Amino acid sequence: MNFEFQKKGPITGVFKLTGSLIGETDGMPLTEAFNEQMEDGYLHFILDLSELKHVNSSGLGVFITLLTKSRKKDGDVVIVNPSANIRSLLLMTKLNSIFHIYNSVEEAM
Secondary structure (H helix, E strand, O other): OEEEEEEOOOOEEEEEEEEEEOOHHHHHHHHHHHHHHHHOOOOEEEEEEEEEEEEOHHHHHHHHHHHHHHHHOOOEEEEEOOOHHHHHHHHHOOHHHOOEEEOOHHHHO
16 A cells, blocks of 8 residues: 655645555554654544555554544544445444545545
8 A cells, every 4th residue: 555645734634545455564654654744743634545445454443543543632534535345344344433434635624
């Protein structure tokens, strides 16, 4: 999996994920980058999944870790534009009740 970070405001940023998030080793660089952005003062994050092809339970665990870290500092993590398969997985695992899901970054802002 690859990702890029884009600043959207003084405390808001977007992580755009591409490829597959199917293991803890895929998620470690993302978690480290997330921690660095939090140290720089970012609290609100948008996970743009428009180019993420696959995610498994380990990948979902990464999302939950990011959400927990952010909420502990009064921030939040939202999900944008998941594929039909990922949206279905979020629904089956009931994570759609924990994460706010939007159709675009603009809508999430």
